[in-house]
Amino acid sequence: MSDTFTDWLRKRSEPDWTAATSHPFTDALLAGRLPADAMRGYLVQDYQFVDSFLALLGSALAKADRYASRLEISNSIAVVTSSENTYFQRAFEALEVSAADRKHPRLDPSTVEFRSLMDDTNANGSYPDVLAVLVVAEWSYLEWAMGAPERLPEDSIAAEWITLHNNPQFQRWVGWLRGELDRVGAELDERDQARCLRLFQHATRCERDFFAAHWPG
């Protein structure tokens, strides 16, 4: 069977892709043995990531070439701003994150780099460019979360973070997103495909660095 555009992007992003989707951080999270300090630090930084991510979804919404695509993207925006947002608020309560760290934590270099990539792509990228960065952020999360054991961690903060990223609705969304990039990517000339690849590779490196920054091992 011939590879799709997103299969090609992923293969060309090794070894970072595999490092980002089977990281010691996610292995420990799935096994219920991630130290609370690591989870707290990670979620504090991730919350700062989510704002730029949401803006990037808005960029995809604006740049999409058809109404049906805008409907799919707006559905996903609703998820990020509802269930995902309430998760962070509950997790911050449970992990006793201070008001200052919820609002204006000192940003880790890995957060700064990922935000710059999303903000630059938002400002300057085409629809396929924006999709390339979104696909990495969503597909890589689906991939590690699909490795969940049957018995989830007893800690509800960990368990919920896993199910947010492997539930059937999320699987469907990632499938749609990949199919969308496969569709618009097939129309691109070689130069523009190479641009998507560079963004995909950069985003994959950012995912890997983000976990590494919060892994105490």
Ligand SMILES: Cc1ncc(C[n+]2csc(CCO)c2C)c(N)n1
């Ligand atoms: C560093 C980092 N990369 C990707 C995600 C994944 N993610 C971001 S927002 C969202 C909801 C989209 O529907 C998902 C799955 C993350 N949380 N943190």
